[in-house]
Amino acid sequence: MKPRHKRIALIVGGLAAVGAASALVLNALDSNIAFFVTPTEVAEGKAPKDQLFRIGGYVQEGSIRRDNLTVHFVITDTARHVPVMYNGILPDLFQEGKGAVAQGRISPDGVFQATQVLAKHDENYMPPEAAHAIEQAQKAQKTLQQ
Amino acid sequence: MNNRLIHWFKFASPQSFYPLAGKMIPWFWGLAAIFFVAGLYIGFFVAPTDFQQGEGYRIIFVHVPAAWMSMFIYLVMAFWAGLGLALNTRLSSMMAQALAPTGAIMAFLSLWTGAWWGKPMWGAWWVWDARLTSALILFFLYIGFIALQAAIDDARRADKAGAILALVGVVNVPIIYFSVQWWNTLHQGASVSLTRAPTMATTMLWGMLIMALAFWMYSIAVALMRVRAIILEREAHTEWVKELPEVKN
Numbered sequence: 001m002k003p004r005h006k007r008i009a010l011i012v013g014g015l016a017a018v019g020a021a022s023a024l025v026l027n028a029l030d031s032n033i034a035f036f037v038t039p040t041e042v043a044e045g046k047a048p049k050d051q052l053f054r055i056g057g058y059v060q061e062g063s064i065r066r067d068n069l070t071v072h073f074v075i076t077d078t079a080r081h082v083p084v085m086y087n088g089i090l091p092d093l094f095q096e097g098k099g100a101v102a103q104g105r106i107s108p109d110g111v112f113q114a115t116q117v118l119a120k121h122d123e124n125y126m127p128p129e130a131a132h133a134i135e136q137a138q139k140a141q142k143t144l145q146q
Numbered sequence: 147m148n149n150r151l152i153h154w155f156k157f158a159s160p161q162s163f164y165p166l167a168g169k170m171i172p173w174f175w176g177l178a179a180i181f182f183v184a185g186l187y188i189g190f191f192v193a194p195t196d197f198q199q200g201e202g203y204r205i206i207f208v209h210v211p212a213a214w215m216s217m218f219i220y221l222v223m224a225f226w227a228g229l230g231l232a233l234n235t236r237l238s239s240m241m242a243q244a245l246a247p248t249g250a251i252m253a254f255l256s257l258w259t260g261a262w263w264g265k266p267m268w269g270a271w272w273v274w275d276a277r278l279t280s281a282l283i284l285f286f287l288y289i290g291f292i293a294l295q296a297a298i299d300d301a302r303r304a305d306k307a308g309a310i311l312a313l314v315g316v317v318n319v320p321i322i323y324f325s326v327q328w329w330n331t332l333h334q335g336a337s338v339s340l341t342r343a344p345t346m347a348t349t350m351l352w353g354m355l356i357m358a359l360a361f362w363m364y365s366i367a368v369a370l371m372r373v374r375a376i377i378l379e380r381e382a383h384t385e386w387v388k389e390l391p392e393v394k395n
Binding site: 004007008011014015018019022026030033034035036037038056089090091092093094095098101116117118119120121122123124125126127128129130131132 | 194195196197198199202203206228231232233234266267268269270273274275276313314316317321328329330331332334335336337345346347350
């Protein structure tokens with residue numbers, strides 16, 4: 001083997017080792033890298049108790065209720081849901097049926113007391129007319145099914 | 147067949163690459179200008195407003211191309227650095243060194259524009275989610291590469307040290323790219339990918355792709371200019387550099 005080939009082999013081997021090591025580390029850290037837990041995970045007891053954590057999912061349709069500055073809403077992942085209470089300003093994109101992430105802790109009565117609420121945006125970009133057309137089409141679909 | 151191979155390797159020498167790069171630079175600047183004007187025009191005047199984000203979504207015409215560029219430049223930089231380490235070719239290491247500042251600027255631009263968008267849309271300038279954190283690490287890798295190269299006086303040793311850092315850091319690029327699939331993140335998933343149809347209105351997509359092309363052309367142009375400066379600096383002792391008209395005068 002020429003010295004040059006040895007060097008290339010060494011570099012490739014080194015890179016493979018670094019790659020394998022990071023794959024293992026990432027695998028071990030998997031659950032800790034998650035930015036939020038879902039309502040299902042909360043129901044399964046995977047959320048930390050007596051500690052701040054973030055819960056994420058969709059804001060359930062028709063669940064937003066305001067009383068003065070306090071906002072009540074329900075975060076759902078369609079399987080399970082968690083009621084949330086928040087006192088503060090909501091971001092522009094916070095809407096019913098859209099994604100949201102709340103930070104806080106669960107009180108003994110099962111209500112999530114949020115200290116911060118973030119809106120999670122999805123990857124769909126379209127003009128308002130297109131969004132309206134899709135909405136109309138979905139409504140028509142529903143009427144047909146009934 | 148053999149002739150073609152020799153033809154390509156000829157440009158691996160700084161002496162023959164220097165004038166070639168000089169000839170290519172104006173072309174890339176010209177293309178960059180055309181794509182920037184077209185892309186910004188589509189982005190600001192032709193593309194419709196978004197149904198949820200209103201006008202704020204127009205950040206994507208800078209944010210997404212900058213983020214793509216920051217990841218791609220890192221791969222190219224690591225490729226050249228690795229080639230320099232493996233084959234001991236001087237020009238490869240110079241290319242890696244020339245790409246680093248542009249990559250760092252792109253990484254910074256993606257973080258900065260992202261923060262501006264994040265405050266009104268998410269409700270936070272910054273969150274420690276997997277996508278944002280790994281993108282910040284990419285920026286630090288660029289800064290680290292530049293600092294490490296600058297800290298070692300002997301250019302050949304600086305190249306070697308930088309190459310090792312660059313190669314190890316490559317691990318981060320797929321982590322950035324796939325972070326939104328692998329973990330729950332606040333950052334949204336990809337709207338454009340090679341395997342699915344884009345989830346974006348056509349004019350918006352065109353604006354973004356043309357801006358991406360503009361960023362490509364700009365990056366190539368400045369990298370070539372920078373590599374020419376590095377060649378002059380590192381080869382200052384050689385006869386051919388001393389004979390150059392721009393050096394003589």
